[in-house]
Amino acid sequence: MHGILSITAWLLLSCLWENVVSAHAPTQWPLQETFAIPPKEIAVIGGGAAGTSFAYFLSQSELRDNVSITLFEATGRLGGRALSTSVNGTKIELGASIFLTENQNLYNATQTFNLSVSMRPAKSASRPPWALWNGDSFSFTASTSPSKTIVDMLWRYGLAPLTVRRLARDAANIFAQGAYDSSTAPLFTTVDELVDILGLKEYVDVDARQWFVDRKGIGEKYIQEIVQAATRVNYAQNLDLNAIAALVCMAAASGQAISVAEGNERIFQHYAKASEAQIHLDTAITSIERLSAQEKYAVTSKDGSTALFDAVVLAVPWSSPNPPLNLVNLRTQPFVIPYIHLHVTIVTGTLRPSYFNLASGSPVPDTVFTAPNPSIPFYSISILSELRNSSDSIIKIFSPSKMEDSLLTALFESIQGDVIRKEWDSYPVLTPKERTGMPVELDDGAWFVNGFESVFSTMESEVVVARKVVGLVEDWIKKRQP
Ligand SMILES: Cc1cc2nc3c(=O)[nH]c(=O)nc-3n(C[C@H](O)[C@H](O)[C@H](O)COP(=O)(O)OP(=O)(O)OC[C@H]3O[C@@H](n4cnc5c(N)ncnc54)[C@H](O)[C@@H]3O)c2cc1C
Numbered sequence: 001m002h003g004i005l006s007i008t009a010w011l012l013l014s015c016l017w018e019n020v021v022s023a024h025a026p027t028q029w030p031l032q033e034t035f036a037i038p039p040k041e042i043a044v045i046g047g048g049a050a051g052t053s054f055a056y057f058l059s060q061s062e063l064r065d066n067v068s069i070t071l072f073e074a075t076g077r078l079g080g081r082a083l084s085t086s087v088n089g090t091k092i093e094l095g096a097s098i099f100l101t102e103n104q105n106l107y108n109a110t111q112t113f114n115l116s117v118s119m120r121p122a123k124s125a126s127r128p129p130w131a132l133w134n135g136d137s138f139s140f141t142a143s144t145s146p147s148k149t150i151v152d153m154l155w156r157y158g159l160a161p162l163t164v165r166r167l168a169r170d171a172a173n174i175f176a177q178g179a180y181d182s183s184t185a186p187l188f189t190t191v192d193e194l195v196d197i198l199g200l201k202e203y204v205d206v207d208a209r210q211w212f213v214d215r216k217g218i219g220e221k222y223i224q225e226i227v228q229a230a231t232r233v234n235y236a237q238n239l240d241l242n243a244i245a246a247l248v249c250m251a252a253a254s255g256q257a258i259s260v261a262e263g264n265e266r267i268f269q270h271y272a273k274a275s276e277a278q279i280h281l282d283t284a285i286t287s288i289e290r291l292s293a294q295e296k297y298a299v300t301s302k303d304g305s306t307a308l309f310d311a312v313v314l315a316v317p318w319s320s321p322n323p324p325l326n327l328v329n330l331r332t333q334p335f336v337i338p339y340i341h342l343h344v345t346i347v348t349g350t351l352r353p354s355y356f357n358l359a360s361g362s363p364v365p366d367t368v369f370t371a372p373n374p375s376i377p378f379y380s381i382s383i384l385s386e387l388r389n390s391s392d393s394i395i396k397i398f399s400p401s402k403m404e405d406s407l408l409t410a411l412f413e414s415i416q417g418d419v420i421r422k423e424w425d426s427y428p429v430l431t432p433k434e435r436t437g438m439p440v441e442l443d444d445g446a447w448f449v450n451g452f453e454s455v456f457s458t459m460e461s462e463v464v465v466a467r468k469v470v471g472l473v474e475d476w477i478k479k480r481q482p
Contacts, residue, residue, distance in 0.1 A: 048080020
């Protein structure tokens with residue numbers, strides 16, 4: 001009896017107490033603060049497309065109030081391999097230069113952040129838009145009349161250009177289905193599982209020549225000349241790269257290519273800012289150690305300082321010979337993959353027709369693609385824009401080694417101002433493999449984004465993978481909620 005009374009009295013009192021408290025309480029009840037679950041501290045390593053987009057999409061997720069994001073970037077700027085400079089008032093991309101309007105993440109970012117985009121500049125009416133250089137002569141030169149180019153290509157290659165275009169569209173649609181369909185967010189722990197989710201398995205275990213010629217029955221000449229020209233300019237590799245990478249190059253050639261007028265890195269700077277992550281520039285991370293007993297990761301930077309995090313996301317290329325940082329006590333590690341060392345040279349000047357065995361005064365094509373002849377010292381040369389009040393243009397060269405001054409003198413009849421040189425560990429050697437064996441989940445609370453680059457490397461695909469890793473992190477957090 002006494003017990004029942006006291007329970008009734010307690011219930012009454014507690015109801016009264018709640019009413020009193022709610023009448024006077026501030027919006028947040030202080031007791032709640034005492035028992036609130038602290039947000040998960042997430043460290044993101046790398047401030048390129050992958051790291052900044054990961055931070056952004058995690059900050060937009062339903063669990064945004066349950067996370068606190070800190071992003072570490074080794075250099076003094078965000079953007080990674082998206083890097084632009086100005087030449088004579090014109091924005092020039094030294095790294096990733098184009099994306100397509102159907103790249104939903106990048107295109108939507110330009111809309112969200114109000115960034116103006118530029119289309120591929122109109123080609124000069126007086127020069128052929130492109131040609132294929134074999135070291136002695138141009139084996140194919142596109143006409144200034146697009147309809148004549150189509151007729152010439154059909155004459156030389158039959159229906160191969162149309163078939164390859166269709167196959168590239170098909171592959172892009174398959175990728176888009178897996179990349180952008182958010183109705184199901186399948187979990188994965190490896191790059192190979194992700195390749196399956198994206199529907200790309202049939203394209204990764206075979207090289208481009210075998211896939212197009214042996215599997216799809218397309219004429220060898222078109223693949224050797226035109227598809228290979230595209231793989232050389234986009235990935236500095238011949239037809240021995242995997243088929244999906246070659247299809248990405250062909251999709252880029254036939255789609256609506258755009259870039260951000262102020263430089264593509266602006267997208268990633270906006271992602272980082274909008275994420276409200278704490279950003280540490282000039283902070284190279286040297287090691288990450290898993291502290292099992294504390295269920296934490298100790299993240300140590302070059303200056304020796306260490307901070308503890310609940311989870312870590314690595315958004316850095318794991319390029320050979322040395323990984324970018326040490327991982328200690330993690331269940332598994334990414335393995336290093338070779339990246340191609342690429343030289344980008346920007347020259348303001350006029351190309352010398354005689355270098356290409358053209359008569360003096362003949363126009364050199366806007367873009368010179370190349371065949372795999374070891375005596376050709378570059379992969380491609382492109383006229384990016386013509387200067388006003390001068391016959392000179394701004395010209396970009398991709399090459400496997402430095403374009404020495406003596407070589408530039410042979411190639412150009414005039415050069416004005418400084419030559420800009422930038423070197424990159426650009427993209428992985430895109431070897432065909434049935435299974436890459438590359439992990440995405442490295443341990444409980446540790447993920448690696450850039451393993452997918454061994455399949456192909458673009459800004460959009462890096463963002464797609466980063467978004468999918470956000471799904472993995474959300475799942476990890478939910479499983480830890482009481
Ligand atoms: C010359 C060139 C042309 C290209 N053209 C195109 C193109 O036209 N279109 C396209 O879509 N893609 C293109 N790409 C590929 C594209 O640039 C990449 O796929 C994409 O930018 C990779 O982004 P990411 O964030 O994964 O890596 P990154 O951009 O390399 O970012 C990694 C970041 O991590 C930082 N970092 C490294 N180690 C550490 C560390 N220990 N601690 C902290 N930070 C660290 C780096 O400084 C860097 O900022 C091109 C690449 C190159 C090089």
